[in-house]
Amino acid sequence: MSDTATTPDDRVFRQLFDSMPQLGWTALADGYIDFYNRGWFEYTGTTPAQMVGWGWRSVHDPNVLPRVEEEWRRCIASGEPFEMEFPLRRHDGLFRSFLTRVTPLRDEDGKITRWVGVNTDVEDVRAAHALRDEMVAQGRDVTKMLLFMRSAKEAAEARVVELEAEIEKVRAAVSLAAYR
Amino acid sequence: MTSPASSSPPSSVTDVHRIAMEKMTRILGAHQAERLMRKFLDEKSVLTTPDDLFAFATTLSNLDGIESAVGALLCTRAIMMGASPNAA
Numbered sequence: 001m002s003d004t005a006t007t008p009d010d011r012v013f014r015q016l017f018d019s020m021p022q023l024g025w026t027a028l029a030d031g032y033i034d035f036y037n038r039g040w041f042e043y044t045g046t047t048p049a050q051m052v053g054w055g056w057r058s059v060h061d062p063n064v065l066p067r068v069e070e071e072w073r074r075c076i077a078s079g080e081p082f083e084m085e086f087p088l089r090r091h092d093g094l095f096r097s098f099l100t101r102v103t104p105l106r107d108e109d110g111k112i113t114r115w116v117g118v119n120t121d122v123e124d125v126r127a128a129h130a131l132r133d134e135m136v137a138q139g140r141d142v143t144k145m146l147l148f149m150r151s152a153k154e155a156a157e158a159r160v161v162e163l164e165a166e167i168e169k170v171r172a173a174v175s176l177a178a179y180r
Numbered sequence: 181m182t183s184p185a186s187s188s189p190p191s192s193v194t195d196v197h198r199i200a201m202e203k204m205t206r207i208l209g210a211h212q213a214e215r216l217m218r219k220f221l222d223e224k225s226v227l228t229t230p231d232d233l234f235a236f237a238t239t240l241s242n243l244d245g246i247e248s249a250v251g252a253l254l255c256t257r258a259i260m261m262g263a264s265p266n267a268a
Contacts, residue, residue: 061211087209095211123209127246130207131253138253145260 023088023098023119025056029112031076040119045091059089072102079104079112085122096123196233196261197226200254207250216240216247230263 017024017037024037032053041047044059057065064086075082082102087095102117204213220236227233237258240251259265 063210087211093211094215095209097209124246127207127209131246131249134203134207134250134253138256141260142256 020118022121025117027102027115027117029076029114031072031115033117043090044088061087061089061095075102076115082115082117085126088119096121097126098122194226194228196228196230199257199261200227200233200236203254203257204250207246230258230261233261234258234263234265 014035014037017035018039020037021039023040023043025033025040026035027033033051033056036048036051040051044051046055046059050058057069060068068084068086071084072082074080081104082100085097085099088098089095098119099122100117100119102115104112105114105116107113201213201217204216208216217236220239221227227236234255237251237254241248241255243251255265
């Protein structure tokens with residue numbers, strides 16, 4: 001965990017990670033997470049003891065967690081970078097969507113030594129895109145309704161013209177009858 | 181002449197609630213959608229009429245951020261479904 005870092009390199013690394021706006025963490029080659037930055041703890045409201053190892057699962061949406069775990073395990077096994085968007089629970093219980101990218105670090109022999117993960121909050125972008133899609137869909141529905149109403153108005157106006165013509169015929173017939 | 185399906189009156193009272201939840205879930209996420217609905221409903225279990233939807237949408241539109249935009253969308257939807265804002 002972050003408070004176990006002791007070497008100068010570790011201190012620089014911690015300062016760098018703590019200064020970035022994203023949530024960040026590192027894992028050992030087998031996926032065991034051994035460091036989270038300050039942003040992670042501030043966002044989730046958790047403690048290092050709660051997050052050690054695979055404790056991160058507790059801040060995931062239970063409905064999405066199985067897919068995250070499956071993909072993370074697949075990447076650990078294959079050595080491929082991980083990229084996925086999923087919600088993470090904030091300290092107040094609200095979930096926000098994060099784009100998560102995890103990159104493997106390798107030694108001279110190509111063997112993975114660490115994974116570096118960065119979670120970027122994309123909730124506002126995701127919500128804005130969803131809102132745009134809803135507005136477009138609803139705009140189409142409103143257009144359909146307006147066209148329907150215009151068509152109904154035109155049909156009603158045509159019927160009024162027909163009725164006026166019929167009334168005129170009746171008036172003419174009544175006038176003629178009265179004249180005779 | 182038939183009305184477009186999307187603007188037809190709801191076929192059952194639960195359609196009003198379902199439409200509101202679906203729209204909110206797509207935009208705000210399931211958790212925030214449930215949280216907002218729970219906060220609004222209080223005693224009622226579900227939104228049952230277009231006027232209910234309009235009242236809920238008005239509450240949303242008075243909030244900040246993207247929730248207010250969702251509220252505006254749902255206001256329009258409620259009127260399309262037959263809500264009478266003056267009576268609500």
